[in-house]
Amino acid sequence: xxKQATPLTATKVRTLGAxxxxxxxxxxLVVGDSGARRWIARVQVKGMVTSSGAPxxxxxxxxxxIEVPLPEAREEAxxxxxxxxxxxxxxxxxxxxxxxxxxxxxxxxxSNETGWTNAKHRxxxxxxxxxxxxxxxxxxxxxxxxxxxxxxCIEPIWNEKRETARRVMQRIAKILDVARAKQYRTGENPVExxxxxxxxxxxxxxxxxxxxxxxxxxxLPAFWSELIERDGTAAIALQFTILxxxxxxxxxxxVWSEIDLEARTWSIPALRMKANKAHTVPLxxxxxxxxxxxxxxxxxxxxxxxxxxxKPLSNMTMxxxxxxxxxxxxxxxxxxxxxxxxxxxxxxxxxxxxxxLAHAIGNAVEQSYSRSDLLSRRREVMEQWGRYVKGEVS
Numbered sequence: 111x112x113k114q115a116t117p118l119t120a121t122k123v124r125t126l127g128a129x130x131x132x133x134x135x136x137x138x139l140v141v142g143d144s145g146a147r148r149w150i151a152r153v154q155v156k157g158m159v160t161s162s163g164a165p166x167x168x169x170x171x172x173x174x175x176i177e178v179p180l181p182e183a184r185e186e187a188x189x190x191x192x193x194x195x196x197x198x199x200x201x202x203x204x205x206x207x208x209x210x211x212x213x214x215x216x217x218x219x220x221s222n223e224t225g226w227t228n229a230k231h232r233x234x235x236x237x238x239x240x241x242x243x244x245x246x247x248x249x250x251x252x253x254x255x256x257x258x259x260x261x262x263c264i265e266p267i268w269n270e271k272r273e274t275a276r277r278v279m280q281r282i283a284k285i286l287d288v289a290r291a292k293q294y295r296t297g298e299n300p301v302e303x304x305x306x307x308x309x310x311x312x313x314x315x316x317x318x319x320x321x322x323x324x325x326x327x328x329x330l331p332a333f334w335s336e337l338i339e340r341d342g343t344a345a346i347a348l349q350f351t352i353l354x355x356x357x358x359x360x361x362x363x364x365v366w367s368e369i370d371l372e373a374r375t376w377s378i379p380a381l382r383m384k385a386n387k388a389h390t391v392p393l394x395x396x397x398x399x400x401x402x403x404x405x406x407x408x409x410x411x412x413x414x415x416x417x418x419x420x421k422p423l424s425n426m427t428m429x430x431x432x433x434x435x436x437x438x439x440x441x442x443x444x445x446x447x448x449x450x451x452x453x454x455x456x457x458x459x460x461x462x463x464x465x466x467l468a469h470a471i472g473n474a475v476e477q478s479y480s481r482s483d484l485l486s487r488r489r490e491v492m493e494q495w496g497r498y499v500k501g502e503v504s
Contacts, residue, residue, distance in 0.1 A: 121145065123175055124341065137187035139175055147175035151187040153194035170200055173417060176342040177427075179434055189455040202328060206292045211255060211427055212248035215239055215285045222380035235281060239383060240359035242267060242278045245441065246249040251344055252289035261309065268310050279304075324444030325437075327452040331501035344427035345412040346400055351428065351442060353397040353496050355449040357384065358442050363421045365411040374398060375485075391467040392489035394496030449495060456494075462487050 118133045124147075131139045136152045150174035158166040168191060190200045209217070223232050239248075246262045247255055260282055268275045283301035291298065304310065325333060330352075337349060351361045360378055368377050376391040383389050393401070404413060405504055415424040428442045453463035466488050476492050497503045 118180060120180055123180055132179075134186065135184065135188050135191050137183055149173055149175050149178060149183040149187075151190045152198060154192050155194045155199055156197040158199065159356070168194075168200065174342070177344060177417070208251045208253050209286060210249050211252050212244050214252055214289055214294070215243075218285060237359055237382070238274065238278050238382060239281060240362070240425055241357065242274070243282055245358070245429065249426045252286065253295040254500050255286065255300065257303055260300050260304060264310065267359070280310070289321065324441045324447035324451070325440050327448050327455065330448060330499055332438075334499050334501065335432075338436070340431060343414055344423055344431050346404065347423060348398050348431050348442065352445045352499060353394055353400070354391050354496070355446055356391065357446070358425060358428060362425065364412060364413040366405070366408060366412055366413060369401060369413070370399065371398070371405070383468060385468065387468075389412045390485060392485060392492050394493045396500055397495040449457060452495065452498065453491070458491055462491055466491060
């Protein structure tokens with residue numbers, strides 16, 4: 111009787127030295143000499159043989175072992191094993207897999223950007239989807255998206271940001287049309303059904319608006335203590351997002367050329383900002399420590415590089431960190447609300463708080479007379495915020 115593998119544990123995954131370690135059902139942890147850790151699944155497809163007639167075995171990569179938790183790796187290895195037992199080549203099955211909304215959207219934007227003479231237009235396409243669509247439907251397969259899913263992106267902003275909501279809906283419709291043209295989905299575009307049914311109010315009357323769920327600021331130091339125990343680029347990106355009170359899209363698109371380590375600033379160009387206005391973020395000690403750590407191992411200009419070389423993290427990765435922590439009741443964007451509440455309860459001037467969030471202050475006349483972004487005062491606030499988050503002050 112073949113010897114059964116001793117199941118791995120989360121601790122072993124993090125601490126085992128160089129080598130290959132079986133977990134069961136064809137799942138292996140591979141640890142390189144450099145300490146890099148990855149999952150592989152080994153399967154034998156029923157009916158497939160080599161040229162010599164021997165059973166053909168296949169090895170399939172399942173991703174970075176720090177980014178992909180052990181339970182998820184086990185689930186995927188078991189799925190591939192079941193496919194192989196049915197005589198289905200898992201690699202061919204993966205090729206036929208329907209893409210997620212975010213994957214297809216990014217692919218379509220990349221393939222059409224050369225036809226856009228205005229770089230700002232491309233960035234607006236990306237930003238609106240990153241801010242309003244990807245957090246809700248980015249991880250869903252394009253053949254699973256229905257009317258209620260589209261509405262979850264549009265309804266929260268329909269009354270306060272009507273024009274933005276219309277643009278988001280148009281862009282979602284375009285990507286779903288592309289999905290149908292590529293035979294990833296069938297049937298009518300759910301956006302057209304929503305329009306025809308007049309589900310969204312046409313008037314300007316105020317209705318209850320769903321906001322991003324946030325953590326109470328008093329709970330943040332305890333949450334932070336749990337978060338810093340997490341390994342991987344996504345967890346570090348979430349830490350950076352919290353310390354800078356940034357939007358998800360701003361963090362994921364951050365590049366080293368925007369960072370001035372000497373001046374301790376992060377200068378985000380207008381094209382990457384929601385309000386299309388350049389924004390400078392003063393970096394606190396905590397944010398600087400994260401950047402120094404990442405700078406020593408940088409491979410490209412992207413600060414938070416994803417699994418694919420030269421590509422950013424997916425929009426869903428930071429949300430996945432929260433999910434794995436069991437924090438399904440809060441969102442990444444909600445930490446901006448946590449910061450704003452902390453400011454309000456700790457006597458931070460409203461003007462400083464709003465500027466720190468890159469919000470416009472007052473009416474157009476007031477804005478035109480504002481000649482300073484109050485960087486030095488914002489730096490003091492962000493330093494205090496960073497120390498509070500890390501539990502250094504109460």
